Amino acid sequence: MAKPSVLKLKQDALSDKEFMRYSAQIMLPEIGELGQITLKNANVLIVGVGGLGAPVALYLAAAGIGHLYLADDDHVELSNLQRQIIFTQAQLKQNKVRAAKDALTQLNPHIKVTTLAQRLTLDSGNRQMADMFAQVDLVIDCSDNMATRQAINKICVMQKIPLIVGAGIRMEGQLVSFNAQQADSACYHCLYPFADTAEVNNCSTSGVLGPLVGIVGSLQALEAIKYLTGMPVSSFNRLMRFDGKTLQWQHLSVVKDPHCSVCAFAK
């Protein structure tokens, strides 16, 4: 049973400093003071603090998302610094989630960051990971492998948590989101129903340009803010593919698979 958490306590006011800090977004009619308070009360899990997770975490911290959860079991390596812009040379060899937490709390002291230096699996023994999902309003998938993506999707379907998925490789980016709270929503497995281990390509093996994952990660952060403040989310059930060479976008609708082994029979 999930224990009652002080993290869920609602705060209903902004300090003068917070007003000043977020003034550029508070002046947007779509956000306003109420939207900013909503962001302050939001709990968001970012799985993977790499090329995608770096801009997602930085933008969401800067925007005042009250509580960010970071999950990643990696350490900062020299070859990460080409695209994982949250880290610095001085943080080489450090645990990624801890290094990212330092960067985020320096950027914005008003937010809380909880870290978990673990790889996400579907093991029942991974209690801490399951607890982390139970705490959040939204999950952002910034992982770099199919097994993790399928695992995240499964938990989000079971726990009815909206999910924003990004991917970037070579000069191609992808964005797609799902809202398991809606009965007719598709899921990641409807889109990619193949075996968990089918994908071996990632940024380390196939290469990627830093700004490419920067673009996709920025869009994930944008969609997150839109979702949390009640704006329509354009990427729900919509796969958006970006070609970095031509700057062209392709949009494809994702339809729920009535035989999907993950979402079709989820209650």
Ligand SMILES: [Zn+2]
């Ligand atoms: Zn599905």
